[in-house]
Each structure stands twice: as structure tokens, then as C-alpha cells.
């Protein structure tokens with residue numbers, strides 16, 4: 001398989017560094033919209049064909065493979081099916097934007113404390129949806145955070161826009177953070193994001209290079225953290241999918257693909273290049 005189209009010099013340098021010394025590399029990917037196609041019901045999201053195989057193949061030669069997601073870590077492990085998949089015994093899943101970490105090696109989740117604001121927000125959200133005339137918006141209760149989805153409403157974008165201000169006010173009042181995503185508004189604990197999660201991962205693994213794949217606004221913090229690391233010599237490849245149409249993320253990427261199938265193509269090409277070196 002040939003090298004994918006890498007649009008930047010930094011991306012070329014990152015690719016070459018990973019190929020030259022995979023044992024010093026982290027491969028990290030978001031789940032929804034990146035490893036899994038977007039679907040109406042969050043409970044039905046599954047990895048695209050070949051996604052786990054591509055990660056497992058890379059896991060043989062790189063230092064660490066990780067899934068970094070807004071989902072609870074255990075939900076992500078269930079939806080992905082990673083525990084039943086051969087070759088992923090060293091995988092880590094950073095859930096809730098890094099609030100949690102699940103290690104395949106132990107099967108255990110470690111988690112920071114959930115702030116009391118989540119319980120308060122849980123009580124107030126139904127009233128906010130009612131007041132906005134959107135009582136049927138789907139609330140995904142993730143225990144440590146709450147996601148209000150508008151994808152299944154008659155006017156998903158209009159509903160998203162209508163809920164943004166009251167849910168921002170609720171986040172402020174409960175000392176939570178509003179995380180806007182693809183037709184979803186999440187209230188989650190402050191002090192965590194995918195950038196912080198990745199910084200911790202890079203530090204704990206001592207990695208010198210990274211490929212990160214994402215699709216949505218929540219992945220921008222990861223991209224920004226990696227851009228900072230690049231200034232201190234880290235080699236990196238930033239891979240974006242067009243799944244969520246996140247313009248800032250796409251503009252910052254070294255490689256852009258249409259969807260999760262494109263991610264599999266890139267990861268497979270990277271494995272091939274490592275095997276051929």
C-alpha cells in the first residue's frame with residue numbers, strides 16, 4: 001500500500017520518524033467519527049471494518065496504541081470489542097476526555113473524581129429541554145458527564161443552536177465545561193480534555209513521536225497539545241476525518257481523509273511502511 005497524501009513537511013517528518021523508530025511512537029485515535037462511522041444511536045456505534053486489525057497490527061511494533069474518547073472508558077471498550085480482539089493486550093482507552101483510563105493489561109479503570117455539578121446538571125437538564133420546546137432531545141447519561149444529542153430531532157442544527165446558550169449557562173452554574181461536538185452538547189468535568197490526556201500519555205510512555213487521528217472539536221485540544229510538543233522536538237502526524245466537518249481540525253491536519261475507512265487505509269499504510277523498513 002502506498003504512502004497516503006501528507007500535506008505538510010511536519011507531517012512527512014512525523015511519518016518518517018514513526019517508521020524509523022516505531023518503538024518510540026504512540027498511535028492514538030478518537031472513536032466516534034474516526035474509528036467508528038457516525039450513526040443516529042450512540043449505542044450502535046461500532047468500529048469500521050479493519051479498524052481493530054489495523055490497530056492490532058501497529059501494536060506489534062509501536063510503544064503504545066490508545067483510543068482517546070469522550071465516551072466512558074468501559075462503554076468504549078464494549079462498543080469497540082477490543083477485549084475480544086487479538087493483539088490489543090497493551091491497548092489503553094482514555095475515556096471521558098481523559099478523566100478515566102482503562103488498561104487492557106489489567107482490565108481495570110482508573111478515574112478522577114466526578115464533581116458534584118454533574119448530579120445537579122442531571123436534575124436540571126429536563127427542565128431546560130422542556131423550556132426550549134425540545135423535550136425529546138436524547139440525553140446520554142455517561143455518569144461522569146451528560147451529552148444532549150440533537151441528531152434525531154426534526155431540525156438537528158436548529159435544536160443544537162437553541163440549546164447551546166442555556167446549556168452553557170448550566171455548565172457555568174454547575175462548574176462544568178460545555179463541550180460542543182457533532183450535534184451533541186456535552187456537560188463534562190473541567191480540568192480534563194484530550195490535550196491533557198495526551199500530554200499525560202506522552203509523559204508516562206516517554207514516547208518521542210505520535211500519530212493522532214480525530215474528527216470533531218473535542219479532538220482539537222489533542223491537536224493543539226501535539227503542536228506544542230512539536231515545538232520541543234516531538235515528531236507527529238495529525239490525521240483528521242471529514243466525518244464531523246470540523247473546519248479548524250481539518251485545517252490543522254497533516255493528512256485528511258473522508259471517513260473511518262480512510263483512517264484504516266492510513267494506519268495500514270503506516271504498518272506496511274514499518275514492515276518494509
Ligand SMILES: O=P(O)(O)OC[C@H]1O[C@H](O[C@H]2O[C@H](CO)[C@@H](O)[C@H](O)[C@H]2O)[C@H](O)[C@@H](O)[C@@H]1O
Nearest residue numbers: 031032038039040042069070071151182183184
Ligand atoms: O471522542 P469521541 O469518541 O469522538 O466521542 C465524542 C462523542 O461521540 C458520540 O457522539 C457522536 O457519535 C454518535 C454516534 O455515532 C452520534 O450519534 C452523535 O451525533 C455524535 O456527536 C457520543 O455519543 C458522545 O458520548 C461522545 O462524547
